Amino acid sequence: MKRAVLALLLLGAAPAPVVQADLLLCADAPRLADYGLFDAQGRPAPGVRPYTLNTPLFSDGAEKFRFAWLPPETKATYRATGALTFPVGTVLVKRFAFAADLRRPGQALRPVETRLLIHRPAGWAALSYVEQDGGAVLKRAGAKLAVQFIDTHGQPRTIDYAVPNQNQCKTCHQDGDAITPIGPTAGNLNGGLHGSGGNQLMTWAASGRLAGLPTAGWPKLARWDDPSEPLDARARAYLAVNCSHCHSRAGFASNSGLYLVPEETVPAHLGVLKRPVAAGRGSGGHEFSILPGQPDKSILLHRILASEPGIMMPQFGRSLVHEEGAALIRQWIAGMGIVAMPTAPTGSAPATAAAP
Numbered sequence: 335m336k337r338a339v340l341a342l343l344l345l346g347a348a349p350a351p352v353v354q355a356d357l358l359l360c361a362d363a364p365r366l367a368d369y370g371l372f373d374a375q376g377r378p379a380p381g382v383r384p385y386t387l388n389t390p391l392f393s394d395g396a397e398k399f400r401f402a403w404l405p406p407e408t409k410a411t412y413r414a415t416g417a418l419t420f421p422v423g424t425v426l427v428k429r430f431a432f433a434a435d436l437r438r439p440g441q442a443l444r445p446v447e448t449r450l451l452i453h454r455p456a457g458w459a460a461l462s463y464v465e466q467d468g469g470a471v472l473k474r475a476g477a478k479l480a481v482q483f484i485d486t487h488g489q490p491r492t493i494d495y496a497v498p499n500q501n502q503c504k505t506c507h508q509d510g511d512a513i514t515p516i517g518p519t520a521g522n523l524n525g526g527l528h529g530s531g532g533n534q535l536m537t538w539a540a541s542g543r544l545a546g547l548p549t550a551g552w553p554k555l556a557r558w559d560d561p562s563e564p565l566d567a568r569a570r571a572y573l574a575v576n577c578s579h580c581h582s583r584a585g586f587a588s589n590s591g592l593y594l595v596p597e598e599t600v601p602a603h604l605g606v607l608k609r610p611v612a613a614g615r616g617s618g619g620h621e622f623s624i625l626p627g628q629p630d631k632s633i634l635l636h637r638i639l640a641s642e643p644g645i646m647m648p649q650f651g652r653s654l655v656h657e658e659g660a661a662l663i664r665q666w667i668a669g670m671g672i673v674a675m676p677t678a679p680t681g682s683a684p685a686t687a688a689a690p
Contacts, residue, residue: 350373350377350379350380351370351371351372351373351379352370352379352380353369353370353371353379353380353381353382353403353425354368354369354370355405355423357369358423358425358452358454359422359423359452359454359455360454362459362461362472362474363472364471364472365463365469365470365471365472366448366450366463366469366470366471366472367469367470369425369450371401371403371425371427376429376445378401379403381403381404381406382401382402382403382425382427383401383402383403383543384399384400384401384527385400385401385402385518385523385527385534386400386525386527386528386529386534387400387517387518387522387523387555387575388521388522388523388524388525388529388554388555388556388557388571389522389555389556389557389558389571389572389574389575390517390575391517391575391576391651392576392651392652392656392659393430393651393652394481394493394495394651394652394653394654395432395436395483395485395486395654396430396431396432396446396495397430397431397432397433397439397440397443398428398429398430398431399428399429399431400426400427400428400429400517400518401426401427401429402420402424402425402426402427402518403424403425403427404420404421404423404424404543405421405422405423405424408421408423408424409421409542409543409544409545410424410538410543410544410545411544411545411546412520412535412544412545412546412547412548413519413520414520414552414553415519415553415595415596415597416509416514416519417514417515417516417517417518417519418515418518418519418520418523418544420453420515421453422453422454422455423453424452424453425450425451425452425453426450426451426515426517426518427448427449427450428448428449428517429445429447429448429449430445430446430447430448430449431443431444431445431446432444432446432481432483432495433483434483434484435483435484436483436484436485436486437484437486437488444481445465445470446464446465446479446481446495446497447462447463447464447465447470447479447497448462448463448465448470449461449462449463449503450462450463451507451513451515457512457513458507458512458513458514458515459513460500460503460504460507460513461474461500462474462476462497462498462499462500462503464477464479464497473497474499474500475499475500476496476497476498476499476500476502477496477497478494478495478496478497479494479495479497480492480493480494480495481493481494481495486657491654493653493654494653495653496650496651496653498650498651502650505580505586505650506579506580506586506650506651507579508579508580508584508585508586509584509585510584516579517575519553519555520535520552520553521552521553521554521555521596522555522575523535523538524552524553524554524555525554525557529557535547535552553596553597555571555574555575555596556568556570556571557571558571558572558575558659558662559658559662565662565665565666565669566666568662568666569662569663569665569666570594570596571596572659572662572663573594573663574594574595574596576648576656576659577594577647577648578593578594578595578596580648580649581593581594581595582594582595589611590610590611590612591603591608591611592604592605592608592610592623604624605622605623605624605632605633605634606622606623606624606626606670607622607624607625607626608622608623608624609621609622609623610623610633615644615645616633616637616644616645617633617636618633618636618637618640618645620632620633620636624667624670625667626667626670626671626672627667627668627669627670627671627672628667628668628672629663629664629667629668632667634647634663634667635660635663635664635667638655638656638659638660638663639655639660640655641653641654641655
């Protein structure tokens with residue numbers, strides 16, 4: 335073994351990192367490097383494999399690189415709804431970086447943080463590691479990072495990028511009383527890596543990383559920015575990814591009555607002609623989450639367009655308005671067809687709080 339390492343060093347190549355499985359299961363390491371998931375140049379260790387999502391969460395224009403590591407001889411299990419079921423020992427990795435110019439993605443990237451979801455015997459643990467000189471370090475209390483870039487309109491921008499604290503991680507990843515993954519669902523993995531190549535579900539199954547994949551009938555989440563896909567599918571995918579982690583029956587906003595999961599079919603639960611259970615300033619003076627045909631009178635779009643804390647949705651994970659996403663939702667609501675304004679029931683009480 336020593337000779338092999340020496341030969342690699344003499345040839346100018348570093349030995350591949352080794353995932354420290356025992357450490358992942360039992361300790362919140364102070365440095366990301368302690369886990370052995372990546373080498374000093376950011377290359378993944380053997381078994382740390384990339385995956386991509388058809389529709390990813392918007393995070394102020396950050397580029398995200400996702401990886402999954404499953405312990406040897408283990409498999410994830412297929413589920414038609416919600417995230418795949420992952421074995422104990424699994425690590426899901428999301429690395430965030432900003433391009434110097436958002437019009438040139440993938441170029442001159444500045445890494446900012448790496449988030450881990452680690453499936454331990456007691457449940458999932460969510461950890462954030464912030465990049466600094468000498469490598470990424472654990473920040474339980476979160477952090478604010480000044481990030482500069484050229485935006486998609488060619489204008490210089492500086493934002494206070496927010497690294498979530500552990501309570502905020504729990505809010506977005508809430509499933510009842512537990513923490514759960516939210517990105518790697520069958521529907522969002524049902525496509526090629528980076529949008530091309532072999533289907534990821536089939537690849538995972540063929541490589542022994544996924545059990546229980548049916549021969550047909552897999553759900554598929556649309557790519558929100560692909561104009562060749564139906565408008566309704568694109569808008570529903572956007573809302574599912576950006577909103578349904580809270581707006582589900584087991585999520586943080588379960589009491590809102592607004593459920594934006596992909597499988598929801600009841601129009602009122604999707605917000606159509608739905609009055610908020612509580613509104614306050616968050617309503618913008620509007621009566622309905624979605625008033626068909628009238629996006630500018632719909633609370634849903636009002637909150638997507640907001641950037642003020644307490645009004646904007648999502649509450650966490652962004653400081654900028656996602657203009658392209660808002661334009662998609664505007665088009666979707668406008669295309670529903672104008673309806674007559676319903677009359678409030680006699681004696682109904684005005685809403686006073688700030689949830690949608």
